[in-house]
Amino acid sequence: MGWEEIYKRRLATAAEAVRRIKSGDRIVVGHACGSPEVLLKAMVENKDAYENVEIVHMVAMGPSEYCLPENSPHFIHNSLFAGATSRKAIHDGRAMFTPSHFSQIPRLFTKKILPVDVTLCMLSPPDEHGFCSFGVSVDYTKPAAESSALVIAEVTPHMPRTLGDAFIHVSRIDCIVETASKPIILQPPKISDIDEKIGGYCAELIRDGDCLQLGIGAVPDSILGFLKDKKELGIHTEMFSDGVVDLVNEGVITCTRKNFHTSKMVATFFMGTEKLYRFVHNNPMVEMFPVDYTNNPAMIARNNNMVSVNSALQIDLTGQACSESIGYRQFSGTGGQADFIRGAAWSQGGRSILAFHSTASRGTLSRIVPHLDEGAVVTTTRTDIHFAVTEYGIADLRGKSVPQRAEALIAIAHPGFREELRKEFSRIYKR
Numbered sequence: 074m075g076w077e078e079i080y081k082r083r084l085a086t087a088a089e090a091v092r093r094i095k096s097g098d099r100i101v102v103g104h105a106c107g108s109p110e111v112l113l114k115a116m117v118e119n120k121d122a123y124e125n126v127e128i129v130h131m132v133a134m135g136p137s138e139y140c141l142p143e144n145s146p147h148f149i150h151n152s153l154f155a156g157a158t159s160r161k162a163i164h165d166g167r168a169m170f171t172p173s174h175f176s177q178i179p180r181l182f183t184k185k186i187l188p189v190d191v192t193l194c195m196l197s198p199p200d201e202h203g204f205c206s207f208g209v210s211v212d213y214t215k216p217a218a219e220s221s222a223l224v225i226a227e228v229t230p231h232m233p234r235t236l237g238d239a240f241i242h243v244s245r246i247d248c249i250v251e252t253a254s255k256p257i258i259l260q261p262p263k264i265s266d267i268d269e270k271i272g273g274y275c276a277e278l279i280r281d282g283d284c285l286q287l288g289i290g291a292v293p294d295s296i297l298g299f300l301k302d303k304k305e306l307g308i309h310t311e312m313f314s315d316g317v318v319d320l321v322n323e324g325v326i327t328c329t330r331k332n333f334h335t336s337k338m339v340a341t342f343f344m345g346t347e348k349l350y351r352f353v354h355n356n357p358m359v360e361m362f363p364v365d366y367t368n369n370p371a372m373i374a375r376n377n378n379m380v381s382v383n384s385a386l387q388i389d390l391t392g393q394a395c396s397e398s399i400g401y402r403q404f405s406g407t408g409g410q411a412d413f414i415r416g417a418a419w420s421q422g423g424r425s426i427l428a429f430h431s432t433a434s435r436g437t438l439s440r441i442v443p444h445l446d447e448g449a450v451v452t453t454t455r456t457d458i459h460f461a462v463t464e465y466g467i468a469d470l471r472g473k474s475v476p477q478r479a480e481a482l483i484a485i486a487h488p489g490f491r492e493e494l495r496k497e498f499s500r501i502y503k504r
């Protein structure tokens with residue numbers, strides 16, 4: 074039977090498709106902007122048919138109704154990265170959090186550590202050979218689908234057809250639900266004066282020919298504004314957003330000096346607006362891979378001059394950084410932070426940057442602290458950290474002793490907290 078016939082036979086409505094979910098199933102949901110919202114809505118509407126369905130998801134951008142208290146007998150959310158819709162559910166004990174490096178998530182599924190019963194995903198329409206693209210979310214979504222007992226996919230013409238190792242054949246999809254859904258849009262963040270200052274310092278650490286990983290948010294976006302005069306930059310990252318498109322069009326990002334995937338931008342998911350999604354559609358300069366490839370520190374390190382830029386919530390005077398919790402409260406997740414910091418450390422000429430505002434809570438708290446808060450999670454160990462950057466400058470921590478680190482970090486703390494930090498350092502470390 075040809076793939077066209079298979080496709081037709083597997084067409085279903087969303088309501089029909091979600092009836093194949095059974096109580097006790099573990100469901101993996103397509104990541105971030107590739108979330109299949111029509112399927113999730115149909116699943117929640119059919120909730121009376123289920124008990125204890127486990128929903129495994131990472132960055133959830135939609136309403137995540139399965140997290141609501143009234144849905145808790147039917148669904149239990151297992152979060153791989155807390156977000157706006159799951160933080161409260163995790164805190165209130167209605168959802169679980171599973172720590173993992175982003176690079177390691179596919180093997181949780183493929184090695185059956187967390188066996189997957191159902192994958193719900195969003196795909197592009199099939200090409201002439203019957204292959205659909207995972208579009209904006211290849212990451213763990215493709216490995217989950219490949220190791221899942223049942224694959225239910227929303228197929229929409231609005232999902233960009235991204236290239237690379239981004240495809241699944243129609244014959245491997247059990248239920249096909251045609252929709253007119255668009256991938257979720259993430260508007261560019263507002264960039265403050267502080268973000269601009271931090272972006273300027275980070276750009277000082279970036280040289281012509283570097284290969285970049287830029288996280289998400291105002292700081293990475295503000296850095297892009299300072300890179301217009303650089304030459305032959307490369308991209309090997311987990312994700313990028315709209316700002317990168319302008320630098321490609323201006324000829325700043327060429328990827329010509331990359332050691333492998335030369336002249337190609339490598340990523341595993343995208344979050345942005347239609348501008349980004351149009352750019353990545355059928356674009357041979359963009360290659361998508363599952364996250365166990367893009368985020369594997371050994372792969373990252375194959376690029377010379379790899380520079381990773383990520384952020385943190387709190388950092389102690391020895392250099393260990395918490396980027397994912399506020400005390401015991403899970404705020405986000407490890408994501409690919411440690412993957413890229415370790416990859417950059419092994420790259421010839423590599424550098425990693427943790428860039429963050431010097432204060433939080435409208436200037437009332439210093440993010441540079443004598444010791445992490447009780448319950449705060451160490452995302453980046455002090456043995457892994459390299460550069461820390463705030464709006465007050467750059468601290469190069471690699472190879473520095475604990476007192477030297479404290480001095481460098483106090484110098485980039487907000488001036489209003491420096492005296493107190495010095496006193497606390499003397500008290501704790503007897504110096």
Ligand code: COA
Binds near residue numbers: 386399440
């Ligand atoms: N104590 C109390 N509150 C704090 C705090 C602290 N130490 N640090 C931050 N906050 C508050 C902030 O004030 C802010 O609240 P507000 O919006 O009411 O002002 C809120 O927490 C979020 O902080 P902010 O630094 O603005 O968050 P962000 O959106 O820039 O995200 C991280 C920063 C670190 C959470 C995010 O980069 C992350 O999750 N990193 C880990 C994963 C990662 O690096 N992945 C790889 C790249 S995709």
